[in-house]
Amino acid sequence: MTTPLNLTRPASAGSPETATLRSPAASIPPKEKTFLSQLASSFAMFRNPKSLTGLVILGVFVAVALLGDVLAPYGALEKDFTALRQAPSWAHLLGTTHMGEDILSQIIYGTRGVLIVGFLAGIIGTAIAVVMGVVAGYTRGWRSESLSAITNVFLVIPGLPLIIIVASQFENPPLILIAAVLAATGWAWGARVLRAQTMSLRNRDFIQAARANGEPLHRIILVEMLPNLMAIIASSFVGTVTAAVLGLTTLAFIGVIPITNLNWGTILFWAQQNGAFPDFWWWYIPAGLCIAILGVALSLINFGIDEYVNPRLRSAGERARAMKKKGLDINETMTIVRTMTKTSTPSKQEGPK
């Protein structure tokens, strides 16, 4: 291969594709498949700046939850009646409550409650979504239709009122029950997206080939399909966790789940019950910010996955910026073609003009 033919442009310099000539891919020897490289490739959807930022923030919260006992300066409900409603100081970095409890410690211990319920709900919800979505997408006829009808019903029925009613029936609902209820109202969106993707995969050549080879159904679904659905499954997991975190803190704030399960919503519940608004800002600002930051981190992970699934989302911005650098506006297509042919150097224009 001579160099001019290997005209692979730098990825960012997007421009009309007429000038590109691609060499056959055979020149690059296929990489050897090892277990590690396969594992790495199944996490490819996270390998972009947005997802990584989100994952790092999430990692910090997970570390705080795991190391809570070491990090928290006081016990979560340890009362110090000599320091009531104190503003932040060196002794209490985020101040104290009306009972003299240290708010920083409450937030650190609260992280645990939020993450446990969030992840449990995410796991349960994603499991339901995968089963319902993939089966509804792979099968045809009444099975597919009825599963998708059930999914749509769950999408339409308002979740939070239902959770409030169900949770209020229990005196002291255990964490797993709260997570299960949050999952039961949060799986439907993922199932819908998975069904659509499975339906489009079902007719691809490699699935047809696997079926023609006589591969059993469970192998087609587990080995052929699931790896291609991983990005969407991950995104539906993250989405369910986000919704569960918001749902949990909202429920705790309303006071329908017991205050013994400490989380950020409980802190806000106590703050509102004891007149913290608007004067004792240290009582309610940090807890709300934690919810928002965790939410942003989870959304960032999903932004990255979205760009992985739909490359147009990423390339559109990059192409527009690259053209702007050359003094062009991406929305003025008419001028682009003319200017490109004039300004480009002859050595790089091998393609048809």
Added chain:
Amino acid sequence: MKIPVRFIASRSAFYLFTAFAAITINFFLPRMMAGDPVTAYMQRNAGQITPEAERSLRILFGLDQDSSVWEQYSDYWQLLFSGDLGRSFSNGLAPVGDVISSALPWTLGLVGIATIVSFVLGTATGALIGWRRGSKADVIVPISTFFSTVPYFWLGLIAIAVFSSTLGWFPASHAYDKGSSPEFTADFIGQVIAHGALPAITIVIASLGGWILGMRNMMLTVLDEDYITVAQAKGMPNRRVLWNYAARNAMLPQLSSFALSIGFIVGGTIVMEMVFSYPGIGKLLLDATTAKDYPLMQGVFLIITMAVLCANILADVAYAILDPRTRQTEA
């Protein structure tokens, strides 16, 4: 225009099925409860309930031990069709229907207007950001995402703390001033607007992010399509390409996610009403849960679900008008 019979029929079947499922869930909810609320209530109000009212309560709660579940279920449907949602414990045994209909207009007005404003504003902003891709306008996306991941109630509380308690620009709670009663005068309407402004603005800010992001992502996908290039190559003005070609097609998924996210929005606004002490459906539901007023809880859930279904039907109609393909599935 040809009437899309098949489209209407399949959607109607779906809505009937969902309504049926919601009513059935509603029927079984109190049957999962521990204890016997009717007996507890009777003890508290000995001698004030007529035997007919007691029987009606027992049917609603499934405590009618003499009859089978199936009989109870059909009784429940009969009660619903006669418009009887039971009686509310916490409102002096007033009919649930009356209690709800006094709260419903407030929620419909506030949440309805705020949601539509947010949808229109968010979709238009998303279309513009998508069109000016790669420009500085992209910053709006992370900012609005931040506001949409913040819990509604927290945003509401902060808004009250800043704009009502500290600055005193807006009243902090209720739908109108204390001492006045609903009437059609300029003064009263002014009060309603003043009291509704802060909750409405908070709902708009909190829900805007989703619409912006969804529309922007769809625009980026649509702008890559060949028909956009063709339209531009024809020399069509950019304004027309943007709104009539790109935005119109990118709108379609927005509409279906509008339909599906209404339930979620309603959930968020329930808490909003609690924070602002707004006399709507959400506050009614929360008061009912605190008072363990099961008939009212059931009735409110039923009404919320029906409202969400109605909004879905409207979104479906809009979709069918915008997308000729849904109307042409007959062929």
